[in-house]
Amino acid sequence: xxxVCVGIDYRTMPIDxxxxxxxxxxxxxxxxxxxxDEKSILEDxxxxxxxxxxxxxxxxxxxxxxxxxxxxxxxxxxxxxxxxADYLVLRTGEKALRHxxxxxxxxxxxxxxxxxxxxxxxxxxFTAQKADTVGVLFNxxxxxxxxxxxxxxxxYKINEHAETSTQAGIHQIKENLQTLDDKTLTIIGAGxxxxxxxLNTSTMGFGKTILVNxxxxxxxxxxxxMDLDVAVKPLDKLPDILTNSDAVISAVSVKxxxxxxxxxxxxxxxxxNITFVDLxxxxxxxxxxxxxxCDYFDxxxxxxxxxxxxxxxxxLVNEVKQHVPDEVEDYFLWQKKLNVVPxxxxxxxxxxxxxSNVYDSLLKKLxxxxxxxxxxxxxxxxSIVNQMLKEPIKEIKEISTSEDADKYxxxxxxxxxxxx
Numbered sequence: 001x002x003x004v005c006v007g008i009d010y011r012t013m014p015i016d017x018x019x020x021x022x023x024x025x026x027x028x029x030x031x032x033x034x035x036x037d038e039k040s041i042l043e044d045x046x047x048x049x050x051x052x053x054x055x056x057x058x059x060x061x062x063x064x065x066x067x068x069x070x071x072x073x074x075x076x077x078x079x080x081x082x083x084x085a086d087y088l089v090l091r092t093g094e095k096a097l098r099h100x101x102x103x104x105x106x107x108x109x110x111x112x113x114x115x116x117x118x119x120x121x122x123x124x125x126f127t128a129q130k131a132d133t134v135g136v137l138f139n140x141x142x143x144x145x146x147x148x149x150x151x152x153x154x155x156y157k158i159n160e161h162a163e164t165s166t167q168a169g170i171h172q173i174k175e176n177l178q179t180l181d182d183k184t185l186t187i188i189g190a191g192x193x194x195x196x197x198x199l200n201t202s203t204m205g206f207g208k209t210i211l212v213n214x215x216x217x218x219x220x221x222x223x224x225x226m227d228l229d230v231a232v233k234p235l236d237k238l239p240d241i242l243t244n245s246d247a248v249i250s251a252v253s254v255k256x257x258x259x260x261x262x263x264x265x266x267x268x269x270x271x272x273n274i275t276f277v278d279l280x281x282x283x284x285x286x287x288x289x290x291x292x293x294c295d296y297f298d299x300x301x302x303x304x305x306x307x308x309x310x311x312x313x314x315x316l317v318n319e320v321k322q323h324v325p326d327e328v329e330d331y332f333l334w335q336k337k338l339n340v341v342p343x344x345x346x347x348x349x350x351x352x353x354x355x356s357n358v359y360d361s362l363l364k365k366l367x368x369x370x371x372x373x374x375x376x377x378x379x380x381x382x383s384i385v386n387q388m389l390k391e392p393i394k395e396i397k398e399i400s401t402s403e404d405a406d407k408y409x410x411x412x413x414x415x416x417x418x419x420x
Contacts (some may be wrong), residue, residue, distance in 0.1 A: 001042065001058055001137070002092060003058055003141075004062060004065055004066065004090065004091065005089075005095075005100065006066060006069045006070070006088055006089070006090050007052060007089060009053075009089075011350045018053075020052075020077060028046060029130065029131045030129035030262045032046060032133045036133045038069070038071070039068050040061050041059060042057070042058040042207055043058035043133060044056065044128065045057075045124050045138060046124060048124070054103075055069050056100060057069065058098070062092050066090050070084060097141070097328045098304075098324050100145055100323060101148060102321070103117060105148065105320055106153075112163075113161070113217075113316070121142070121145065121146065129263040136338070140334060141331055144330070148323070148327050152323075156316045158313055160418075161198060161309040161310075161313040164306065166197050166200060166279065168305040169279065169308065170197065170200050170201055170249070172275065172302075173275050174250075177247060179269075183246040183247065184207060184208045184244060184247075185210070186209075186241055186242065186247070187210070187212070187250075188212045188238065188248065188284065189251045190211065190213040190219045191251060195226075196328070197224055198222070202228050209229075210241055210245070211230050212234070214234070214252075215231075217354070234242075238258070241269055242271075242274075243271070245274055246273070246275070247274065247277070248276050248285070250280055254280065255282055257287045259285065260330055263287060272294055274294050274295075275294070275296075277297050281299055285301075300315065336401045336405065337400045340405075340409065347389065347396075350418070351389055359377070
């Protein structure tokens with residue numbers, strides 16, 4: 001049996017074609033059944049996201065399975081097989097496993113280290129379980145992959161190293177404020193960058209979020225489309241809103257700072273405890289930096305943070321990648337030991353049968369034993385069997401990973417008359 005990964009991703013296929021090869025959640029169970037009906041496919045998991053569609057499969061033949069997986073995708077999406085072949089990537093064995101570990105850990109995503117893909121891998125596995133298209137090999141593999149990916153996110157926190165100015169600014173706010181449930185965030189503007197900030201902060205747990213914009217109807221439309229619980233206020237209310245805010249993100253197109261030097265001077269005491277993220281060019285809030293003692297981050301400051309984050313992120317990615325070969329090796333070692341499980345089980349059953357027969361024979365010869373004496377004898381007989389089997393079973397497990405494993409196991413079965 002072999003493990004293969006066949007699929008397309010954001011690197012190999014243009015988005016106008018890639019978007020045609022994604023599975024709807026509602027059809028995945030049927031897709032699993034159709035795929036498992038194809039020749040050579042023994043187990044399968046379908047991972048389908050906006051960035052990739054990949055099929056992981058346990059197969060009896062590599063090249064035969066590639067053809068049938070390609071045929072399945074072509075039929076399902078009504079695609080020409082030759083056109084699809086230009087973009088399909090086949091990974092087998094160690095490469096397939098290494099790819100799966102890196103995908104689940106976010107190392108293969110456009111936003112390196114992102115955690116969302118782990119949830120998508122888990123859902124793909126659970127869907128395959130529900131469709132009954134995974135067995136012993138993939139049950140173990142995907143549980144190991146999920147555990148490893150969870151550990152990497154917890155241990156390395158790669159996704160916390162922002163790689164955009166907006167993300168970097170939000171991270172600075174989070175670091176400064178620590179707890180957010182009683183804090184007020186004000187976002188100025190309703191353009192692209194403000195919308196991104198609104199989206200990124202929507203799940204952070206701010207006590208209150210206010211969107212301020214010159215055109216209130218435009219801001220209301222943005223909030224409605226995102227389906228967020230955000231207060232919308234006109235720009236002329238900003239001075240009062242500002243002095244009651246804990247953090248401010250501004251991204252509007254203006255040639256002069258929004259607030260005058262005079263206003264900032266009059267209110268600087270109230271402004272000192274506010275964290276300002278200025279995404280505007282020209283800068284929207286530069287007068288705050290010049291006059292007050294507030295925490296202020298503009299695009300140049302954030303750009304340096306992003307650069308430093310990128311370098312640190314790549315360092316962490318390389319550290320995580322160094323763990324992947326060990327995970328792959330552990331999986332293959334576990335897989336090799338599968339051959340000995342029936343042998344060990346039958347050896348134990350045989351020993352237990354002998355113990356039971358001897359015990360029954362002993363009771364017939366010593367009918368006057370009381371309950372306590374019987375219990376002591378039974379306990380010691382069981383201990384003898386366990387001690388006798390302990391070292392042989394340990395050696396059998398070691399042998400199972402050697403190149404001559406099959407030869408040794410065959411000899412063991414002959415010696416003990418096992419039919420496992």
